[in-house]
Amino acid sequence: MDPSSYGTYLVTQQSISAGRSTIAVVEDATAGGVDVVQLREKETETRRRYEVGLELRELTAEAGVDLIVNDRVDVAQAIDADGVHVGQSDLPVAVIRELLGSDAVIGCSTSTVDEAREAEAAGADYLGVGAVYGTFSKDVADDEDGIGLERIAAIVDAVSIPVVGIGGITADNAGPVVEAGATGVAVISEITAADDPRAATERLAETVETAKDVEDGSVGNE
Numbered sequence: 241m242d243p244s245s246y247g248t249y250l251v252t253q254q255s256i257s258a259g260r261s262t263i264a265v266v267e268d269a270t271a272g273g274v275d276v277v278q279l280r281e282k283e284t285e286t287r288r289r290y291e292v293g294l295e296l297r298e299l300t301a302e303a304g305v306d307l308i309v310n311d312r313v314d315v316a317q318a319i320d321a322d323g324v325h326v327g328q329s330d331l332p333v334a335v336i337r338e339l340l341g342s343d344a345v346i347g348c349s350t351s352t353v354d355e356a357r358e359a360e361a362a363g364a365d366y367l368g369v370g371a372v373y374g375t376f377s378k379d380v381a382d383d384e385d386g387i388g389l390e391r392i393a394a395i396v397d398a399v400s401i402p403v404v405g406i407g408g409i410t411a412d413n414a415g416p417v418v419e420a421g422a423t424g425v426a427v428i429s430e431i432t433a434a435d436d437p438r439a440a441t442e443r444l445a446e447t448v449e450t451a452k453d454v455e456d457g458s459v460g461n462e
């Protein structure tokens with residue numbers, strides 16, 4: 241799948257999945273219409289991460305959903321994932337491109353216009369930009385209230401690859417992120433910690449689609 245179709249993006253984290261397995265959450269999210277799943281199990285040992293990854297590969301392939309691995313090129317190769325997502329402290333994008341080749345999807349986390357331009361020049365296929373809003377799911381060096389929508393818009397203007405907002409995003413506040421020009425939104429807790437992850441995914445996907453229509457000018461400007 242082309243990252244320009246990454247509207248609703250689930251990042252996994254078993255430790256905030258209300259006692260459910262990551263596999264169960266991903267089953268629900270694929271049923272709810274997620275476009276892409278990132279295996280991000282930092283607290284899980286490599287062997288287990290690999291085993292979960294293999295199951296997710298089967299599940300996502302059947303559902304036509306992309307599978308991205310957080311940080312680890314070796315795990316991505318071992319499970320035949322679609323790509324890897326790295327941040328500013330991980331392996332450089334250009335090195336990952338050398339290792340994985342031109343077909344792999346490479347995502348890179350950025351929070352400033354300079355980082356975004358650099359990631360694009362290095363060969364990233366999409367950017368994860370945030371934290372947009374305050375989040376409890378990750379310690380972020382930036383402002384604890386998040387970088388905000390103006391920064392999202394500035395980064396969207398500065399690059400020509402898709403931008404996915406991340407950090408503190410819910411179905412209630414995702415619309416403005418897409419209206420600021422993001423292709424989509426990535427979430428952990430909005431789906432993983434929901435009472436009903438499938439319904440939460442459906443709500444989020446619906447919000448993203450509606451906001452895209454507003455952004456395209458197909459509604460709201462009559």
Ligand SMILES: Cc1ncc(COP(=O)(O)OP(=O)(O)O)c(N)n1
Pocket residue numbers: 249251278280310311325326327328329330347348349367368369378404406426
């Ligand atoms: C889609 C997406 N965007 C940003 C991140 C954060 O990546 P990184 O800065 O490398 O932090 P960790 O996730 O590795 O803790 C992401 N994972 N996904």
Ligand SMILES: Cc1ncsc1CCOP(=O)(O)O
Pocket residue numbers: 251370371374375376377378380406407408409426427428429430
């Ligand atoms: C991985 C990551 N990168 C920036 S914020 C964040 C956490 C997103 O989690 P949540 O959607 O629960 O705020």
Ligand SMILES: [Mg+2]
Pocket residue numbers: 310311325326327330
């Ligand atoms: Mg990382």
